[in-house]
Amino acid sequence: MTSQPLEEGQVSSRSDGTILEACDLTKSYRLGSRDVEALRGVSLKVRRGEFVALMGPSGSGKSTLLQLLGGLDRPTSGEVVLDGQVISRLGDAQATRLRREKTGFVFQFFNLIPLLDVYENVALPFTIAGEDPRRGDAAARIRDVLEILDLVGREHNRPDQLSAGEQQRVALARALVSRPAILLADEPTGNLDYASGGEILDELWRSCDELGQTIVLVTHDARAAAQADRVLVVGDGKIRDEIELGRRTDRRAGPLIARLAQLGL
Numbered sequence: 259m260t261s262q263p264l265e266e267g268q269v270s271s272r273s274d275g276t277i278l279e280a281c282d283l284t285k286s287y288r289l290g291s292r293d294v295e296a297l298r299g300v301s302l303k304v305r306r307g308e309f310v311a312l313m314g315p316s317g318s319g320k321s322t323l324l325q326l327l328g329g330l331d332r333p334t335s336g337e338v339v340l341d342g343q344v345i346s347r348l349g350d351a352q353a354t355r356l357r358r359e360k361t362g363f364v365f366q367f368f369n370l371i372p373l374l375d376v377y378e379n380v381a382l383p384f385t386i387a388g389e390d391p392r393r394g395d396a397a398a399r400i401r402d403v404l405e406i407l408d409l410v411g412r413e414h415n416r417p418d419q420l421s422a423g424e425q426q427r428v429a430l431a432r433a434l435v436s437r438p439a440i441l442l443a444d445e446p447t448g449n450l451d452y453a454s455g456g457e458i459l460d461e462l463w464r465s466c467d468e469l470g471q472t473i474v475l476v477t478h479d480a481r482a483a484a485q486a487d488r489v490l491v492v493g494d495g496k497i498r499d500e501i502e503l504g505r506r507t508d509r510r511a512g513p514l515i516a517r518l519a520q521l522g523l
């Protein structure tokens with residue numbers, strides 16, 4: 259077999275099924291006259307199709323880590339390798355393109371565009387890429403995710419005409435419609451009541467289990483983290499512990515809470 263020359267910024271580390279890798283990440287923020295060290299040396303690997311939860315208290319560095327993993331921000335030092343591309347070696351335009359092609363993001367506060375209806379919000383990744391979202395493959399994919407997320411009949415509603423749970427389903431549809439290599443979710447249930455939060459967690463798990471979607475979920479909630487195959491416990495800018503739960507249908511939080519208690523967390 260002849261080996262292909264690597265493109266600039268590309269490394270050949272995909273043979274072990276790793277789709278996302280962080281190597282010794284640090285991140286400092288300048289706050290007035292002092293530096294806040296949000297991340298203090300984080301390394302991790304995520305396998306293709308894996309569901310990983312980053313769990314830890316408020317202020318521990320979870321959102322910062324997720325933003326670096328998805329190329330929304332750059333580390334102070336260290337590297338992120340996303341699907342074979344070293345993000346930190348890419349220019350801004352290339353990094354933006356990689357992020358659009360490879361990642362889908364879901365946030366606590368939905369981040370929908372208020373003046374666009376459900377269809378237009380979900381269609382946004384295609385619109386940004388200059389594709390007509392009412393035709394061909396784009397239209398088929400949009401119909402698929404609207405169906406999967408039970409939004410059929412809501413296409414012409416604006417976000418303010420939807421419940422919080424429905425709004426988050428729209429945000430999830432928008433994140434999944436481009437079939438990203440990796441879905442990154444930051445406290446996606448943090449602004450939802452218990453029942454709607456449970457629905458979103460079920461949808462995340464289903465996309466992973468049935469569609470093979472790779473997911474990194476940030477949460478401070480054990481019920482959310484208990485959906486994952488593996489939980490990385492974040493504390494004070496570092497990964498403190500790792501709990502392997504494995505793929506399973508019973509995803510109640512009890513066993514995870516017991517393991518966290520054993521670790522003194």
Ligand SMILES: Nc1ncnc2c1ncn2[C@@H]1O[C@H](COP(=O)(O)OP(=O)(O)O)[C@@H](O)[C@H]1O
Binds near residue numbers: 289295316
């Ligand atoms: N843009 C920013 N500017 C200054 N400090 C920040 C910024 N973002 C986060 N921090 C600080 O970095 C630390 C980690 O924050 P964050 O990653 O948001 O934690 P978490 O998501 O676990 O609550 C906190 O001390 C926070 O105040």
Ligand SMILES: [Mg+2]
Binds near residue numbers: 320321322
């Ligand atoms: Mg956060």
